[in-house]
Amino acid sequence: MTDQNPEKTFCYRHPDRETLLTCNRCGNPICTECAVLTPTGYRCKDCVRGQQKIFDTAQTTDYVIAVLVAGGIGALAAVLLRLVPFIGFFLILIGPVVGNLIARAVQWSVKRRRSKLLHQVATGAAVIGSLLPQLPLLLLLIPGLNSNLSSLGGSLLSLVWQGLYIFLLASSLYYRLRGIQIR
Ligand SMILES: [Zn+2]
Numbered sequence: 346m347t348d349q350n351p352e353k354t355f356c357y358r359h360p361d362r363e364t365l366l367t368c369n370r371c372g373n374p375i376c377t378e379c380a381v382l383t384p385t386g387y388r389c390k391d392c393v394r395g396q397q398k399i400f401d402t403a404q405t406t407d408y409v410i411a412v413l414v415a416g417g418i419g420a421l422a423a424v425l426l427r428l429v430p431f432i433g434f435f436l437i438l439i440g441p442v443v444g445n446l447i448a449r450a451v452q453w454s455v456k457r458r459r460s461k462l463l464h465q466v467a468t469g470a471a472v473i474g475s476l477l478p479q480l481p482l483l484l485l486l487i488p489g490l491n492s493n494l495s496s497l498g499g500s501l502l503s504l505v506w507q508g509l510y511i512f513l514l515a516s517s518l519y520y521r522l523r524g525i526q527i528r
């Protein structure tokens with residue numbers, strides 16, 4: 346107990362509130378109201394806000410780029426895969442590969458800027474892009490448009506593989522994009 350200089354500290358935003366807490370990043374004294382508990386300890390609101398800005402670097406144009414890149418590659422891959430006969434089950438293996446490919450392309454084209462919304466937009470665009478070339482297949486399933494029942498059965502099975510393909514593509518794309526952010 347060396348109390349020769351009992352310096353009282355006050356919250357940097359509320360000068361009337363005495364406090365013992367300090368922000369563990371900038372060292373500012375903070376009152377309990379101003380303190381934000383983060384995984385690394387108490388921080389002031391300014392530092393927390395600053396951190397979020399560092400993580401969310403995406404610009405408006407990045408959303409457009411992400412939609413074009415993810416949707417474009419998604420559609421292109423879907424068109425190419427439709428040309429492969431009897432691909433069925435293998436779509437499940439190809440889905441994550443295409444997802445990773447799109448993730449790399451998106452990250453590269455937006456210069457690794459990021460935000461949660463950007464990742465969601467890119468994933469959504471990839472799903473829509475992958476679905477578009479499937480529209481003729483979906484039309485086949487509308488009763489009346491298709492009188493050939495044997496081809497209908499094949500289309501249904503194909504639709505199941507396509508569905509799994511798009512699901513795996515989207516989840517691997519999204520988690521790859523998000524994973525980069527955590528690092
Ligand atoms: Zn701080």
Ligand SMILES: [Zn+2]
Pocket residue numbers: 356357358359362375376377378379
């Ligand atoms: Zn305060």
